[in-house]
Amino acid sequence: xxxxxxxxxxxxxxxxxxxxxxxxxxxxxxxxxxxxxxxxxxxxxxxxxxxxxxxxxxxxxxxxxxxxxxxxxxxxxxxxxxxxxxxxxxxxxxxxxxxxxxxxxxxxxxxxxxxxxxxxxxxxxxxxxxxxxxxxxxxxxxxxxxxxxxxxxxxxxxxxxxxxxxxxxxxxxxxxxxxxxxxxxxxxxxxxxxxxxxxxxxxxxxxxxxxxxxxxxxxxxxxxxxxxxxxxxxxxxxxxxxxxxxxxxxxxxxxxxxxxxxxxxxxxxxxxxxxxxxxxxxxxxxxxxxxxxxxxxxxxxxxxxxxxxxxxxxxxxxxxxxxxxxxxxxxxxxxxxxxxxxxxxxxx
Numbered sequence: 001x002x003x004x005x006x007x008x009x010x011x012x013x014x015x016x017x018x019x020x021x022x023x024x025x026x027x028x029x030x031x032x033x034x035x036x037x038x039x040x041x042x043x044x045x046x047x048x049x050x051x052x053x054x055x056x057x058x059x060x061x062x063x064x065x066x067x068x069x070x071x072x073x074x075x076x077x078x079x080x081x082x083x084x085x086x087x088x089x090x091x092x093x094x095x096x097x098x099x100x101x102x103x104x105x106x107x108x109x110x111x112x113x114x115x116x117x118x119x120x121x122x123x124x125x126x127x128x129x130x131x132x133x134x135x136x137x138x139x140x141x142x143x144x145x146x147x148x149x150x151x152x153x154x155x156x157x158x159x160x161x162x163x164x165x166x167x168x169x170x171x172x173x174x175x176x177x178x179x180x181x182x183x184x185x186x187x188x189x190x191x192x193x194x195x196x197x198x199x200x201x202x203x204x205x206x207x208x209x210x211x212x213x214x215x216x217x218x219x220x221x222x223x224x225x226x227x228x229x230x231x232x233x234x235x236x237x238x239x240x241x242x243x244x245x246x247x248x249x250x251x252x253x254x255x256x257x258x259x260x261x262x263x264x265x266x267x268x269x270x271x272x273x274x275x276x277x278x279x280x281x282x283x284x285x286x287x288x289x290x291x292x293x294x295x296x297x298x299x300x301x302x303x304x305x306x307x308x309x310x311x312x313x314x315x316x317x318x319x320x321x322x323x324x325x326x327x328x329x330x331x332x333x334x335x336x337x338x339x340x341x342x343x344x345x346x347x348x
Contacts, residue, residue, distance in 0.1 A: 002306065003306045003307075004325060005308045006308060006319040006321065006325065007308050008310070008322075009173075009201040009202045011324070012200075012202075012206075012322050012323050012324050013324060014205065014206050018205070021240045022237050022238070022241050025240035026236060027236035027237060030056070030232045030234070035233075035239065037243065038056050038232075038235050040243060041239040041240075041243045041246075042210065044243060044247075049186060049189035049190070049195060051195070051212040051214065052213070052214045052215045053215045053218035054212045054213075054218065055210065055218050056208060056209075056210055057208070057210070057211060058207065059209055060198040061093070062209065062230055063197075063209040064085075064086050064090060064135075064168070064170050064196050065098075066211060066221050066224045066230070067168050067194045067211055067213075068094045068098060068100055068135075068168065069100075069224045069227075069228075070217060070220050070224050071133045071166050071168060072098060072100045072133055073132075074098060074100070075099055075101070075129065076129065076131075076132040077101045077129040077130060077131045077133075078100050078131075078132065078133040078134075079105055079120050080112075081104075081105055081106070081140075082106055082107060082108075083107050083140070083142040084137050084170065085141050085170055085172065086137070086170055087102055089141075101129050103120045105117060107140070107143065108143065109277075110137075110140040110143045110146050110148050110277070111140075111148055112135075112136070117160065121163045131165055132166060134165050135167075136148075136168070136170070137169070137170040137171075137172075138171060138177045139174070139281050141173075144277040144278070145176075145280060145281045145282060145283025145284075146277045146279055146280060147177035147180035147181060147278070147280075147281050150183055153187075153191060154191050157192055166194075167191070167194075168194045168196075169194070169196070171188065171189065171195045172196065172198040172209070173201055174188055174197050175203065176202055176281040176282060177281070179251070180257060180280075181279070193213060193217070194213040197210050199242035201322075202249075202253050202256055202282060202322055203245035203249045203253075204245055205241040205244070205245040206238065207238050208238055210242070253281075256281075256325075257321075259282075259325060259326075260280060260319075260321045262331070262334075263319060263321065263333065264276075267286055267334055267337065272287075272288060272337075272338065272341060273286060273287045274286045275287070282322065283319070283321075284319040284320075284321075285318050287316050288315060288317070289315050294345075295311050295315065298317075298340055298344045302340050305340070309337075319333070
């Protein structure tokens with residue numbers, strides 16, 4: 001039976017045309033700047049985001065890390081949302097490798113609270129760590145995969161600029177946000193000093209992310225990429241997949257959003273508490289209260305019926321639609337989840 005894998009949009013596999021592009025890719029040594037496919041990918045990403053230059057990196061985590069290391073010196077502070085991916089899921093790299101202090105702000109509505117951003121904008125004083133950088137995330141994973149509107153996003157970035165701070169966008173799924181609001185991605189990316197965007201999530205490439213910024217920043221970021229072990233050689237093989245993704249897989253993200261909307265509706269109609277936090281994209285979060293051992297039992301029961309997803313907190317689960325999940329599979333997954341939730345409630 002075909003597995004319906006809703007754990008993440010990172011589980012996608014390259015299709016036949018993407019594999020063909022990888023096979024045919026012209027390659028060279030990227031550390032020397034001689035891989036033509038990488039160079040084409042970087043130019044494409046810079047153009048799409050309205051930036052001067054771009055840098056191909058292994059992962060979104062590396063992209064965020066290299067960006068923060070380039071922006072901040074040891075002992076400086078970066079304002080991070082308490083639910084942000086950089087703070088929650090990236091192994092503390094900014095502190096471990098850069099000596100950067102996280103300055104935490106409430107981002108439960110998808111953006112760091114502007115009151116708390118103001119709080120960290122403290123006067124120059126030997127006792128205070130300077131707030132050098134504001135980090136934003138769009139779409140926001142842990143807040144339900146919600147897309148932040150261009151207006152709200154622009155206000156946050158402008159406020160940081162007025163306070164003399166730099167801004168970085170963790171835009172791992174920024175194309176999802178652009179599709180959700182029907183705008184060009186530049187509505188987000190030109191508002192910030194740097195952006196990291198991921199190729200291996202909804203866009204369907206097997207690996208890779210890009211940092212986009214001005215030329216001077218990217219030049220300095222190349223040193224940090226090398227320092228953290230991210231220098232690649234004949235990387236055109238994987239860059240070709242990313243290039244294919246940017247050229248072919250952005251508009252189809254709307255299909256993932258529609259599938260997530262259908263999944264949300266079916267679960268809610270079946271009596272499950274589905275979160276609604278704003279403009280949704282390709283993620284569905286739901287809550288069920290199953291008692292001791294019930295969460296794991298639900299995951300196991302569904303997996304036995306070839307439906308896979310993750311628990312993110314006790315009683316809270318995440319489902320992610322993507323290029324490898326069809327509309328019929330969404331309906332099948334909803335049916336399995338509803339049946340197994342009922343079975344778990346009866347047994348716990």
